Amino acid sequence: MTDSASVVRPADVAKRKRVALLLAQAAELEHAAMCMYLFASSTMKSTVAEGGVTLVQLETMRQWRAHMMVVAREEMEHLGIVLNLLSAIGEAPVLRRRNFPFTVEYGGDTLDLSLEPFSVRAVRSFALLEMPQGLPRNSEGWRILSANDPHFSPKQFDLIAKLYDEIEHLVSTIPEAHLFIGPHDAQFVNDSLMPLTIRGISIAGAPLYNVNLTAITNRETAVAAIKQLKEEGEGSRLEGGKESHFGIFLDILVALTAHGDPAFQPARPVVSNPTIANTGPSRVTHPITVRAMALFDMCYETLTVMLSRYFAATDETPDDIYALERAAFFPMMTTVIRPLAECLTYMPAFENGDQSVLAGPSFVLPSNIAFLPHHRAAFDLITQDYTQAIDQAHELKQLAAKRDAPAWLAAQADRITQVYQILWRSRMNLAVNRKTGKPAP
Amino acid sequence: MTSPPNLILEFSGWCMIRQPTDPDPYDERRGVSGYTFAFGDEPDLNRVIYFHESPASPPRSHGPPIGVWVTSATKTTPNGPQAIEALVNAKFDLMSDPMLENRNWTLTLPGYEPIVPFDVGITSRSSGSDGTPLVSIRRAIPLDPKHPKLDAWQVSEDVLTTKGATGMAFEPQTVGTATGIWDFFQAAVDRRAALRTDLEALERSKPHSPMVAQLKGRIAQLDFAIANPNDRRIGIRQIIERFGFDMLGGNATIHDPTNVLAGSLQATAEADWRVDFWMGGWDCDALACYVQGALQIPYSPAA
Incomplete structure (x- = not known):
């Protein structure tokens, strides 16, 4: 005897597969956007000694950069929402991503994504990426984006909004009982993130640093999550609302094109799409910089593997989850990835040591990176990765401390040492926190 | 039964902390995504806690007066408490570039960080024209x-x-109660008004002064705070952290050439000193924080 309620119609099976495919595409897009913003942000100058900026311009640039960092964090949040959506429908998290530059295709439209230093061109491309669907011709956004581009045609940039529109449509039409079959406790929401407590007031459930993740358990919560994705950024129909990503980039673009100072050069001369993984014009060849980029790539890969286990949450214990959280978020993202990314933008890209062409973070991922399915082996492999990164950081630290170290490397010695210490500590924390777990509030 | 004699030094005042704040990395020098910054031509953020003014930590305009001082000094004796006036208003300092060691949640969770190194120095006023203090006490x-x-x-x-x-x-x-500041939002409004007045005057008289960038940066942050009163920039002013621990290990150095203390302080590595204090009321515009507490030092009266 068959329970008719449990029979899934073939059409719904096809729709469900389509949702999973589109969510995987959305995950790649959100992940890529975050990297692009972090990359550009890491190339921005921070002192007048770097030349091309005044103290007053630096203050303005700090505000631009702060806004870009907020947007980058919200892209992390968006990635988290997409991973929660995947989890809600029983799928694995998708953290793999093609390496830069690459082209995204959807519905006959294409978007080229690449890592570019901060510039008018880069900020314009960010605004286009986040542009609301159907931007009106008489809008301020159209006027700004079409300046100096008589052939401006924003249709292709509707791609992301259309992608989320289709996801929303499918989620709204597949029977809930057949779609939301993932375990609820595998998702990560504000309450389960980071144990920040303050005696005397309740901050439970509040977003931490603009990251707002809520549980997705049914059609209503899924649609709300998709709307959040659209309104905060890419698919927003708000015409440049100040809090939307589009509005933020539009404001920066206007200020950047109107400063009127021909000597203003806000970014270090960093090569686009730097890599040590491929051949080609962006291939970094300076031997010391190559070591630093290898360290960055190792750390980024380790972070991605940890996040895969974190968002999959299959047979992790609560203590495992706590240990991954304490390792991945603040230490790896904030005190390893960001400082190393910035260090790289002070290092020569090419073997000739020419400091007019600098390197940057590649955000390269190995093509075979995937969710590690076996609990014990996964943590063993993560620990091995940490050990390799620690060794790489130690070697780089030693090079930077040498008496005859190039000035550009010696100037980064303190930060490289801090990264080494954080990696060392994080490996220890991972082991300890898996045993002791989250402290009582 | 009576408690063993102690010298109890109460202290309070405003200190400066030139530290970046989450989610900036802890070694961020200028401040980007947190809520503390080095503006204009100010020195880099270096994480150091300054209990007193220093060239490395210039106080910001319209901020509170920087300095942590002994507010009372009392010996507990079997005959009752005895005040030691020579130590009142002594300089209470943390030496050797102390920092709050949390490192973006990596060493401890926020709110549970220690101050490292913990190197206390107390220096009384001088006894004469040579500048030598009447009493000095130091223990790391x-x-x-x-x-x-x-x-x-x-x-x-x-x-x-x-x-x-x-x-x-x-x-x-x-x-x-400790600072006299009760309306934390109004304090931000008043600070911004004062800075705006300064900026207007400066732009008229010295439009190219580095101070213009400092003032613009501070005003922009206060603008954000006032527009977002639930933001940390206002909220953190109502938060405190309490510390309390035994000070063990490391010999103390005591100078009391005129026997002001009328006895001796225990100074060996085993001597169990006790310090309890709170830090809070964090004025992130001024990078200033209030400190209040007490240090207990076991004491042996002169024979």
Whole structure:
């Protein structure tokens, strides 16, 4: 005897597969956007000694950069929402991503994504990426984006909004009982993130640093999550609302094109799409910089593997989850990835040591990176990765401390040492926190 | 039965902390995504806690007066408490570039970080024209007495938290009573008004002064705080962290050439000193924070 309620119609099976495919595409897009913003942000100058900026311009640039960092964090949040959506429908998290530059295709439209230093061109491309669907011709956004581009045609940039529109449509039409079959406790929401407590007031459930993740358990919560994705950024129909990503980039673009100072050069001369993984014009060849980029790539890969286990949450214990959280978020993202990314933008890209062409973070991922399915082996492999990164950081630290170290490397010695210490500590924390777990509030 | 004699020094005042704030990395020099910044041509953020003014930590305009001072000095004796006036208004300092060691949640959770190194110096007024203080007391203690050579990043979280704060607490009344500031939002409004007045005057008289960038930066942050009163920039002013631990390990150095103390302070590595204090009321525009507490030092009266 068959329970008719449990029979899934073939059409719904096809729709469900389509949702999973589109969510995987959305995950790649959100992940890529975050990297692009972090990359550009890491190339921005921070002192007048770097030349091309005044103290007053630096203050303005700090505000631009702060806004870009907020947007980058919200892209992390968006990635988290997409991973929660995947989890809600029983799928694995998708953290793999093609390496830069690459082209995204959807519905006959294409978007080229690449890592570019901060510039008018880069900020314009960010605004286009986040542009609301159907931007009106008489809008301020159209006027700004079409300046100096008589052939401006924003249709292709509707791609992301259309992608989320289709996801929303499918989620709204597949029977809930057949779609939301993932375990609820595998998702990560504000309450389960980071144990920040303050005696005397309740901050439970509040977003931490603009990251707002809520549980997705049914059609209503899924649609709300998709709307959040659209309104905060890419698919927003708000015409440049100040809090939307589009509005933020539009404001920066206007200020950047109107400063009127021909000597203003806000970014270090960093090569686009730097890599040590491929051949080609962006291939970094300076031997010391190559070591630093290898360290960055190792750390980024380790972070991605940890996040895969974190968002999959299959047979992790609560203590495992706590240990991954304490390792991945603040230490790896904030005190390893960001400082190393910035260090790289002070290092020569090419073997000739020419400091007019600098390197940057590649955000390269190995093509075979995937969710590690076996609990014990996964943590063993993560620990091995940490050990390799620690060794790489130690070697780089030693090079930077040498008496005859190039000035550009010696100037980064303190930060490289801090990264080494954080990696060392994080490996220890991972082991300890898996045993002791989250402290009582 | 009576308690063993102690010298109890109460202290309070405003200090400066030139530290970046989450989610900036802890070694961020200028400040980007947190809520503390080095503006204009100010020195880099260096994480150091300054209990007194220093060229490395110039006080910001319209901020509170910087300085932590002994407010009372009392000997407990079998015959009752005795005040030591010579130590009142002594300079109470943390030496050797102390920092709150949390490192973006890596060493401890926020609110549980220790101050490292913990090196206390107390210097009374001088006795005469040569500038020699009447009394000076100094003691630096290791973070982990069993492994005194380890740096903070090598010490276990359990050991770190024995000298760390006991968590963040929302205590506007504690801050208000100590500082006289009760309306934290209005304080930000008043500060911004004062800075705007300064900026207008400066732009007329010295439009190219580096101070213009400093003032513009500070005003922009206060603009954000006032437009977003639930933001940390206002909220953090009502938060305190309490510290309390035994100071063990490391010999103390005591100078009391005129026997002001009329006895001796225990100064060996085993001497169990006790310090309890809170830090809070964090004025992130001025990079200033209020400190209040007491230090107890075991004392032996002169025979």
